[in-house]
Amino acid sequence: MPVEPPIHYQQSTPTNPLPLKPTAQTSGPAKGIPGISSSSTDAAQEPSTSAPSRNGNRPSSRSTEKRDTIVAPSPASGGIPEPTPAYLLRASFLPLPSPVPRPLLVVMDLNGTLLYRPNKRGAPSRFVERPLAKEFLRACLDNPNIRVAIWSSARPENVGRMCAQLLSPQDLARVVAVWGRDRFGLSQDDYNRRTQCYKRLTRLWSDPAVSASHPEASLGSVWNQGNTVLIDDSPEKARSEPHNAVTLPEFTGNVNERPHILSLVLDYLDQLAWQMDISTYIRVRPFTVQVEQ
Ligand SMILES: [Mg+2]
Numbered sequence: 001m002p003v004e005p006p007i008h009y010q011q012s013t014p015t016n017p018l019p020l021k022p023t024a025q026t027s028g029p030a031k032g033i034p035g036i037s038s039s040s041t042d043a044a045q046e047p048s049t050s051a052p053s054r055n056g057n058r059p060s061s062r063s064t065e066k067r068d069t070i071v072a073p074s075p076a077s078g079g080i081p082e083p084t085p086a087y088l089l090r091a092s093f094l095p096l097p098s099p100v101p102r103p104l105l106v107v108m109d110l111n112g113t114l115l116y117r118p119n120k121r122g123a124p125s126r127f128v129e130r131p132l133a134k135e136f137l138r139a140c141l142d143n144p145n146i147r148v149a150i151w152s153s154a155r156p157e158n159v160g161r162m163c164a165q166l167l168s169p170q171d172l173a174r175v176v177a178v179w180g181r182d183r184f185g186l187s188q189d190d191y192n193r194r195t196q197c198y199k200r201l202t203r204l205w206s207d208p209a210v211s212a213s214h215p216e217a218s219l220g221s222v223w224n225q226g227n228t229v230l231i232d233d234s235p236e237k238a239r240s241e242p243h244n245a246v247t248l249p250e251f252t253g254n255v256n257e258r259p260h261i262l263s264l265v266l267d268y269l270d271q272l273a274w275q276m277d278i279s280t281y282i283r284v285r286p287f288t289v290q291v292e293q
Contacts, residue, residue, distance in 0.1 A: 068194040076187040081240035091243040091279040101273040105228040110152040112233035116253040130251040136262040149177040153197035156180035176213035226277040243279040
């Protein structure tokens with residue numbers, strides 16, 4: 001099957017970071033799905049207790065935290081998902097442009113994607129925002145074709161803290177779903193362990209409130225793989241629907257990060273809106289960006 005190369009982006013300028021147009025092409029298919037790795041901060045974010053370090057003191061920063069190994073979810077939590085044959089078949093077709101922009105459900109991760117928490121235990125409410133994080137959310141919320149859901153594997157109380165930093169109460173009320181660790185179907189043990197979480201989009205698609213948020217729900221339109229984007233710093237989170245993933249470089253607190261990743265994502269969302277089925281497009285033209293060192 002012919003494969004078009006993915007789009008490569010040019011660095012944005014600090015003076016006018018939003019939006020930026022794609023300028024060139026790169027090669028390569030969608031990123032592979034790696035195995036479980038202990039390098040992902042988001043996968044590991046919620047230790048069950050504030051365990052003392054070896055010297056008996058409470059860890060005061062990320063660098064001093066002794067972290068458990070990430071474990072796979074147990075069968076009771078659904079195990080490790082794979083894409084269904086029907087999903088892969090639908091995504092295997094060539095992308096087809098739409099004559100009009102179509103609705104998008106944008107599912108946002110928080111930690112590592114929009115912000116970073118440098119000291120989880122000592123200062124759990126202090127977050128460093130990725131450049132343009134608030135502007136990105138506002139732009140999505142103000143777009144009549146976009147609905148925004150937030151889905152983080154952090155505990156609900158921490159999801160609330162992160163949302164409070166990024167969104168006004170009025171804007172938060174426009175988010176169609178704010179889901180935390182309690183929305184992964186984890187067993188109690190897995191919930192309290194450092195368990196790899198999988199964002200099965202079928203959970204969102206079957207949720208009544210999320211379904212009702214489709215701008216054309218009254219006409220029978222639904223959210224599905226053709227119109228849902230999962231934006232996350234971990235490709236593993238999207239294991240069950242890999243061709244709906246926009247995978248960003250993990251944000252670890254560099255407020256001088258270049259290029260402005262989120263301005264590039266906005267532009268990519270605009271491209272997706274003009275597609276009949278975004279899973280076909282993401283498969284052949286995944287979002288790619290190189291962070292300057
Ligand atoms: Mg994350």
